[in-house]
Amino acid sequence: MSTALSSPPPYIALSMHLYTSLAVLLLGTIALVVPSGYSLGAVMLLLGSAVLLVKRPGLNLTRQDRLVMTAMLAYTLVGMLEAWWDGQGIRGIDKPIRFLLAIPAMLLIKAYPPRLSWMWSGLALGAIGAGGWAGWQKLVEGVWRAEGHTYVIQFGNLSMLLGILCLAGLGWAVVQLRRGVWVSLLAMGAVVGILGSLFSGSRGGWIGFPIVLLVLYRGYGRDLPGVIRIAALAAVVLGALLVYALPQTGVQSRVHDAFNDVARYVSGESKTSSVGARFEMWKGAYHLILEKPLIGWGDNGYRQGMQALADEGVIHPGVTKYGHAHNEFIDALAKRGIIGLVVLLALYLIPMKLFTHQLSAPDLELRSLALAGILLSVAYIDFGLSQVFLAHNSGVMMYAFWLAVLWGVYSNRVHHEAALSSLSSR
Secondary structure, three states: OOOOOOOOOHHHHHHHHHHHHHHHHHHHHOOOOOOOHHHHHHHHHHHHOOHHHHHOOOOOOOHHHHHHHHHHHHHHHHHHHHHHHOOOOHHHHOOOHHHHHHHHHHHHHHHOOOOHHHHHHHHHHHHHHHHHHHHHHHHHOOOOOOOOOOOHHHHHHHHHHHHHHHHHOHHHHOOOOOHHHHHHHHHHHHHHHHHHHHHHOOOHHHHOHHHHHHHHHHHHHHHOOHHHHHHHHHHHHHHHHHHHHOHHHOHHHHHHHHHHHHHHHHHOOOOOOHHHHHHHHHHHHHHHHHHOOOOOOHHHHHHHHHHHHHHOOOOOHHHHHOOOOOOHHHHHHHHHHHHHHHHHHHHHHHHHHHHHHHOOOOOHHHHHHHHHHHHHHHHHHHHOOOOOHHHOHHHHHHHHHHHHHHHHHHHHHHHHHHHHHHHHOO
């Protein structure tokens, strides 16, 4: 049932489609190459959503739309409640409230969807920019780990995110008139964006890459001839071996460092290496979770609890300088208890599940949107295994507003397809 009171004049609708197209283009293109670049497109979408109050376009909200918005709202409310009872003040609500602000942006996208060519080109250009900059830093400037305007882990993982979203867009590209140009652009974005992650040395993003490939195979692989599937698999394997073998990428040394960190932690030689410190933080969080499993400790309480465990000799005092557990799920459980973990899982899994409904859609443009939405959640679950991604501005903004964009466009497209199907059946 439509929520519209009246239809906006055609020139208003055209202007708003162009506006959302530009906002989404910027959300991808300058996300990692400009300080806080991920914010400009998001702010444009939020400000633009004010038009919904004036023009009241038809939104045709479905049960699925409400489920996604409920997951975002629930995450916001639990975060705000934690900030209140833990005495964090305004600081504590800054990040969870971004998900609330992304809801009107989602509604704007649903009402005035951007041109898909602008969205996919923004992702491709953003990935090429981030990965190219990382390559320059690593290969020309000789830095140890390439980083942008965000923390190195955020930069590398978000470069990876842009790259894998480009892979999702290949289905859209192959049905365009200028197929060769679009396939080349998105393929380049995928390769360079993923290389940006490798140059950053952010190992957390590499762990889940096989899962990304499985999702891509589920979406596209079964439609490809056997020869192409084998060739693609061979290219992935050879590419991985090449990246590992070349010392310039830094991948081999980072992998060796990880194994060495584990060995040193087990032997007791070092508990504050990159991997060892995570093990210590997880051990401390485990003790805290056992004491307050339902509602958790809150951010301030977590810090105090970890310090107390260090004073008692349960964990190494060197890890108390970290304000989170370097694992999204353990951190949520320790700070917001079972309730916090449930809303975090809902934030990732509800959209993922709903996007899967069109993973086998015959319309490749729609299937590419479904695949991108699934990969957004898959990537963040992967990133969250070794970092609290939603504790950082870049992590929150990229997930909240790309979810808003992808779901808004996807939902609009599904509604459009359903309407066409209904008309054709009459």
